[in-house]
Amino acid sequence: ESSTPPSQEMAKTIVLVGRTSHGKSATGNSIVGKKAFKSMLKTTGVITSTCEMHRTLLENGHKLNVIDTPGLFDFSVESEFIGKEIAKCINLAKDGIHAILLVVSIRTRFSRKEEEAGLLILHAFFGVKITDYMIVVFTGGDELEDDETLDDYLSREYCLEPILKAQISLNEAQKSEQVKQLLALVNVVVDKNGGRPYRSKPFVEVKEKDKLESQKSYEKQLKTLTKMVDLKLKGSYDKIAQQIDELKLKESYGKLAQQIAELKLKESYYDKLAQQIDELKLNERSDKLAQQIRELKLKESYDKLAQQITEIKLKESSDKLAQQITELKLKEDYDKLAQQIAELKLKQSYYDKLAQQIDELKVKESSDKRAQQIAELKLKDRRAMINLHNK
Ligand SMILES: Nc1nc2c(ncn2[C@@H]2O[C@H](COP(=O)(O)OP(=O)(O)OP(=O)(O)O)[C@@H](O)[C@H]2O)c(=O)[nH]1
Ligand SMILES: [Mg+2]
Numbered sequence: 344e345s346s347t348p349p350s351q352e353m354a355k356t357i358v359l360v361g362r363t364s365h366g367k368s369a370t371g372n373s374i375v376g377k378k379a380f381k382s383m384l385k386t387t388g389v390i391t392s393t394c395e396m397h398r399t400l401l402e403n404g405h406k407l408n409v410i411d412t413p414g415l416f417d418f419s420v421e422s423e424f425i426g427k428e429i430a431k432c433i434n435l436a437k438d439g440i441h442a443i444l445l446v447v448s449i450r451t452r453f454s455r456k457e458e459e460a461g462l463l464i465l466h467a468f469f470g471v472k473i474t475d476y477m478i479v480v481f482t483g484g485d486e487l488e489d490d491e492t493l494d495d496y497l498s499r500e501y502c503l504e505p506i507l508k509a510q511i512s513l514n515e516a517q518k519s520e521q522v523k524q525l526l527a528l529v530n531v532v533v534d535k536n537g538g539r540p541y542r543s544k545p546f547v548e549v550k551e552k553d554k555l556e557s558q559k560s561y562e563k564q565l566k567t568l569t570k571m572v573d574l575k576l577k578g579s580y581d582k583i584a585q586q587i588d589e590l591k592l593k594e595s596y597g598k599l600a601q602q603i604a605e606l607k608l609k610e611s612y613y614d615k616l617a618q619q620i621d622e623l624k625l626n627e628r629s630d631k632l633a634q635q636i637r638e639l640k641l642k643e644s645y646d647k648l649a650q651q652i653t654e655i656k657l658k659e660s661s662d663k664l665a666q667q668i669t670e671l672k673l674k675e676d677y678d679k680l681a682q683q684i685a686e687l688k689l690k691q692s693y694y695d696k697l698a699q700q701i702d703e704l705k706v707k708e709s710s711d712k713r714a715q716q717i718a719e720l721k722l723k724d725r726r727a728m729i730n731l732h733n734k
Pocket of ligand 2: 381391
């Protein structure tokens with residue numbers, strides 16, 4: 344092929360795909376080297392609404408067809424419209440696609456889910472083999488932080504593992520060099536695929552039927568193609584929906600797992616709490632018990648004390664009683680004694696009187712005796728005198 348002069352060589356075709364406003368048209372313009380495609384201006388808000396092709400002659404004399412597409416990954420547009428656009432794009436690339444440039448702006452976050460969905464849509468549009476022709480072009484690199492490189496950013500944010508990646512930004516100083524590098528990558532892709540452009544079945548059909556059929560039948564062909572793409576698209580939508588469901592399931596499972604983990608944590612926390620409460624209760628109970636014991640002990644000792652006091656009191660009162668008894672006894676004894684004494688005194692006075700009477704009687708008796716004796720003596724004397732007288 345290298346012997347073929349560039350001017351007679353077949354033109355190469357590259358297709359720009361990607362989400363809306365990620366810079367497909369801007370990249371196309373950078374490649375073509377002029378404002379061929381309408382790129383969104385901040386003020387006007389232009390959005391590419393249909394597939395468009397521009398041809399450019401490269402510095403090395405090679406011809407390059409650049410096809411810009413509308414944001415085909417955005418689900419906001421009708422699938423019928425997308426189907427038509429894909430058909431149109433495929434029709435534009437009559438000789439096949441030499442490279443497909445997936446334009447991704449690093450200014451917009453592109454989640455893994457979205458990446459995968461994008462790839463699936465590409466597969467649905469063009470077939471799985473399209474991956475072999477894919478170059479991921481990152482735009483917006485001019486807006487990276489000062490010390491951050493694209494690779495830094497990609498390793499941090501971008502999950503898809505692109506086989507080939509390029510960078511094109513609006514930075515004028517870097518643009519031409521970046522375009523050169525991108526075109527070099529396109530050649531790498533071409534070489535990798537043995538110079539054979541990508542042709543999906545619809546391509547072949549379009550080309551052959553296009554050759555054979557009139558312009559009128561082209562409409563019919565387009566309809567068939569649109570239907571086909573539409574079906575494929577529907578399939579990929581279903582797949583995506585399924586994947587999303589799976590992801591959601593995973594996510595909800597993850598959430599569930601998290602909830603379970605949280606519940607477990609809570610449970611263990613509650614267990615601990617319950618244990619602590621039990622311990623506290625036990626403590627409390629033991630405290631109560633201890634208190635009760637203390638109270639009982641107190642009561643007991645109080646009872647003992649009371650008993651002792653009672654005993655002491657009893658003893659005391661019994662002592663008193665005993666004393667009183669003793670005293671009473673003593674008093675009684677004394678009374679008796681006193682009585683006896685009194686009695687004795689009474690007796691004594693009686694005896695004294697008696698003795699006196701006796702004495703008096705004795706005195707009287709002796710005086711009576713004396714008187715008698717005297718009388719006797721007087722009598723005797725008289726008798727003796729009588730006797731003497733008689734004599
Ligand atoms: N800073 C910066 N801005 C960019 C770059 N590439 C594109 N833009 C801006 O991003 C906006 C969208 O760019 P477009 O080229 O219109 O994007 P698109 O992918 O063609 O969008 P649709 O046609 O709507 O699908 C425009 O304002 C561009 O100026 C870039 O590398 N750096
Ligand atoms: Mg555009």
